[in-house]
Amino acid sequence: MEQRTQKQLIIGFIFVLIVSGIGYGFVDYFLITEATCFDNTKNGQEEGVDCGLLACGVACEPAIMPLNIQSQKLIEIEPGDYDFVSRVNNPNSFFGAILARYSLVLSAEDGTSFNKTGTFYMLPGQTRYLIVSGIRSNSVLNDGVLNITEVEWGKVEEFENISFPIQSKNYAVIDKNGTFSEFEAIILNNSDFDFDKVEVGVVLFGEDNNIVAADKTDIRTFISRTERYFKVSWPVKLPANIARQDIEVLTNVFENSNFIKRYGTQERFQKYY
Incomplete structure (x- = not known):
């Protein structure tokens, strides 16, 4: 070349x-x-x-999926007195609902409607009842629709197992100074934590597996490894034989003030951000 x-x-x-x-x-x-x-x-x-x-150099977190309302039902206990029961699922494996707000729209036969609002919380992967009891209305209600309006999420790093096993339970129709229905039970705090507030929900099912009534109550200052008694009641004889009772015991583990102090330090259940 x-x-x-x-x-x-x-x-x-x-x-x-x-x-x-x-x-x-x-x-x-x-x-x-x-x-x-x-x-x-x-x-x-x-x-x-x-x-x-x-x-x-950092993997992306999985997308946060919305809370899923699996079922909802409005129940007439007696004229003008209603309970509402919903089943809600948190499909996220790592994110809990630290604070979820809801609006319950109640519609009447005469075309009027009104709202009830409130808050609740959910652990990752949890399915729970959301009960609104003692709903009063001068009009006949024919529908209740639950809307989750806002959720504050938190990623739960780790949490210990907390359980509240039912030690005994009983449902009865009482005919004394009037007829009413009553459910009572004894619960064990089978954890190492003392709680300021524990919430108890009761859902009663008839023989056809349909919900016939629901109610809720609180247990205050629930000490570790102790038992507590609770009772809920309805002012009528419920219209079906009770074939099943679901008892759901929950406590707000996202609220640090819910953990009663021991030896001058605040007990911690979870780590999240």
Whole structure:
């Protein structure tokens, strides 16, 4: 190969390198957005907002799924007196509902409606009852629709097992100074924690597996490894034989003030952020 030809090839190769470098720089500067892992924006090669193993070296958290209302029912106990029962599921394995707000829309036959609002909480993966009892109305109610309006989420790092086994229970219709229905039970706090407040829900089912009544109550200052008695009642003889009773015992583990202090320190159940 002649010296002149070799020189031309070398010059051409250098020219191609220069043009390629300029082109890459243009694309990199104007068209490719660098991953910035602290700007609360998904950009560059990030798989999510400020996350992704390739871009940020941090895996993205799974997307938070909304709470799922599995069932809901409005029950007339007697004229003007109603209970409402819903079954709610938290499909998230790591995120708990620290504070969930709901609105219950109650509709009457005359076309009027009114709302009842409240709050509740849920652990990751939990399914629980949401009971609204003692609903009073001068109009005949024919429907109740639950809407979850807002949820404050928290990722639960770790939590210990807390259980409240039922030691004994009894349902009876009492005919004394009037007829009413009564459910009573004894619960054990089978944990190492003392709780300021424990919530108890009772749902009664007839022989056809339909809910016929529900109620709830609180147990205050529930000491570890002790038993407590509770009772709920309805001012009527319920219209069906009670074939099953669901008792659900819950306590708010997201509220640190719910853990009674021991030896001057606040007990902690969970770590979350």
